Every structure is written in C-alpha cells, then in structure tokens.
Amino acid sequence: MxxxxxxxxxxxxxxxxxxxxxxxxxxxxxxxxxxxxxxxxxxxxxxxxxxxxxxxxxxxxxxxxxxxxxxxxxxxxxxxxxxxxxxxxxxxxxxxxxxxxxxxxxxxxxxxxxxxxxxxxxxxxxxxxxxxxxxxxxxxxxTIAGRTAAAAIAVVNPKPNDTLLIGGAGGGVGVFAVQLARLAGARVIGTGSATSADALRALGAEPVTYGEGLADRLRTLAPHGITAAIDLYGTDTAQIARDLGVPDERITTIAARVEGITPANGANTSRETIQEIARLVASNQLRxxxxxxxxxxxxxxxxxxxxxxxxxxxxxxxx
CATH class of the missing domain: 3.90.180.10 (Medium-chain alcohol dehydrogenases, catalytic domain)
Incomplete structure (x- = not known):
C-alpha cells in the first residue's frame, strides 16, 4: 500500500x-x-x-x-x-x-x-x-480513552459504598473506567460478552453478559441494588439502570444521548487529568x-x- x-x-x-x-x-x-x-x-x-x-x-x-x-x-x-x-x-x-x-x-x-x-x-x-x-x-x-473515562467517572462520582454498572466495560474506554472506579473504592460490575469475562476480572470488575435478561442477572448479582451506571456503548445500560432505580444524576453515557441524563465529554477534562492518568499508568496503578x-x-x-x-x-x- x-x-x-x-x-x-x-x-x-x-x-x-x-x-x-x-x-x-x-x-x-x-x-x-x-x-x-x-x-x-x-x-x-x-x-x-x-x-x-x-x-x-x-x-x-x-x-x-x-x-x-x-x-x-x-x-x-x-x-x-x-x-x-x-x-x-x-x-x-x-x-x-x-x-x-x-x-x-x-x-x-x-x-x-x-x-x-x-x-x-x-x-x-x-x-x-x-x-x-x-x-x-x-x-x-x-489521551482520548483516558479523558473520556475520567469525564464519565466525574459525572457519576463513585464512592466506596457504590455498586457501579459499566456497560461495554471491556472496550478501550472501559479499561480505564473500571480501574478508575476501583481506585475510588467502588464495586464495579461490567457488561461484556462471555469471552470478555476473564479480561474484566483482571481489571477488577465482576463480569456479567449483556443482552436479554441482563436486569435479572444484575438483581441476582447485586441484590442490594446498583447505585450508579456508565453506558460506554449506547443506551441499553442506561435504560436498564433506570429500570433498576438508579437516579438520572448517577447515570452517564458517552456514545448516545438520553433525555435527563448528563453525557460525559472528554473535552471537558483538564490537562492535569490526563497527566495524572499517565502517572498512574507509569506507577502500575493502572494497567x-x-x-x-x-x-x-x-x-x-x-x-x-x-x-x-x-x-x-x-x-x-x-x-
């Protein structure tokens, strides 16, 4: 070529x-x-x-x-x-x-x-x-994935008592978002295909397969409820989070918009944010x-x- x-x-x-x-x-x-x-x-x-x-x-x-x-x-x-x-x-x-x-x-x-x-x-x-x-x-x-993940994390602001659902957790943005949420102390449940389960566990997430029946699987996996959600693929995860009682202010999307839900925009993150992510990767706190x-x-x-x-x-x- x-x-x-x-x-x-x-x-x-x-x-x-x-x-x-x-x-x-x-x-x-x-x-x-x-x-x-x-x-x-x-x-x-x-x-x-x-x-x-x-x-x-x-x-x-x-x-x-x-x-x-x-x-x-x-x-x-x-x-x-x-x-x-x-x-x-x-x-x-x-x-x-x-x-x-x-x-x-x-x-x-x-x-x-x-x-x-x-x-x-x-x-x-x-x-x-x-x-x-x-x-x-x-x-x-x-840069792009790190900024986007940091923006999403900033919207939902996970804490140690949170159970955070991340849709599309195994993708390029998901690998950052899962680990940033875990560093904040939150429990993370990540959706993905059956073949992504081991990769998600390695990042610190509890894997769950997406698709039909996801809400029921989440009720079983988190009987005390999901408290926040990040949809990294479309709107399905955001809608399911709503159905499970997560308030709109604790839900965000990056690839689509849902009325009433604040989308995450990596362009709004500071230069210092990506510099901190680089330092975390260099010190092996992020993989x-x-x-x-x-x-x-x-x-x-x-x-x-x-x-x-x-x-x-x-x-x-x-x-």
Missing part, C-alpha cells in the same frame, strides 16, 4: 491520509512534505499512535466529517506518542529530545506531527511530557492492555479490527 514518493526537493515523510471519506479501504499511506515547527510550536517524531472508535466514526462519511471540521485530503488518528525533534521560536516548555504524548485530531498517524504549545486536541493538538517508566506504545493509547499492534503499512487491517468493537484493550500503530 506504500505510495511512490512525490518528486520534489522538499523533505518528505509518511502520513496516513484519506482522499475520500469512507471505511478503512479509503486509507492510504502517503509521502507528504515534512511539516516544520513555527513559533510556539513543537514537531514530534511520532513513534506510536493509538486507535479509537472516534477516528473512523469522524471520517466515515462527508457529512460526519464536516461536523468535526474535517476536509479532504484528511489525516487520520488522534492519539500519539513520540520524541520532540524540532522546536519553534518562543518554546520553553519542551526541548529537542523530550518524550511526549497527547492528541491531535485526525492527523496523528504520521511520521512527523506539529503541535501548538497552547493548542487543544481539535485545534492545534496538545502535548504532555511522557513520565519515566511509561513506554511510547502505552503513552500512545492514553492498560494492548490488544494488538500493527506497523503503519497495515493501517487498514488495524482499523478493520478496531472497528468490530469486540477488541479487549487498545490497538497501537507503530511508526
């Missing part, structure tokens, strides 16, 4: 791009002009990038892409980790050689990435120093499983696997 280099004297490097919005078959590995850091910017030599459902959702069709401000040709991927290899004028927070991680919406899967020091993930990107003891592959999967890794040349295969929504953990792209 490697495309021929463009004929130019300008330095080039690789980037995953779409020239049409659509499924994974629209992804191409291209040679593009290597970006240069301007004032208040750093350039990162990306070593690893993490996949998230939002990556392929945002680029699935032209109307959805337009809602996120994306136009063609578009990059792909948001989470990244790497090493600063160029700094622009006025930058004092970072130096060449610093290891960094962060997010840059729909352009992270590239050899080189320019980040605005004062930017945000949608506008200019964001960068954080990678803590010692945290390898790049793991740092590259923290983020990597389900698979692929070289960037296999980006289509990686996205196809990630989009089937049955991956236990995160998928990493190596550059």
């Amino acid at each position: 490697q495309e021929p280099s463009i004929s130019t004297s300008t330095p080039t490097s690789r980037a995953v791009q779409l020239e049409a919005f659509g499924d994974h078959e629209a992804l191409h590995l291209r040679e593009v002009p290597t970006p240069q850091a301007g004032p208040q910017q750093i350039r990162v030599r990306v070593t690893a990038a993490g996949l998230n459902p939002m990556d392929w959702f945002m680029t699935s069709d032209a109307d959805t892409a337009a809602r996120f401000g994306l136009s063609l040709p578009s990059g792909f991927g948001t989470d990244y980790a790497g090493v600063v290899d160029q700094i622009g004028d006025g930058v004092s927070e970072f130096a060449v050689g610093d290891r960094v991680f962060g997010g840059a919406m729909s352009r992270a899967i590239a050899d080189h990435l320019v980040i605005d020091i004062a930017g945000t993930i949608p506008a200019g990107g964001e960068a954080h120093h990678t803590p010692d003891g945290l390898e790049d592959r793991t740092a590259a999967i923290l 983020i499983p990597i389900a698979a890794s692929f070289p960037v040349e296999q980006i289509r295969t990686a996205v196809e696997q990630q989009s089937n929504r049955h991956v236990h953990g995160k998928i990493v792209i190596d550059l």
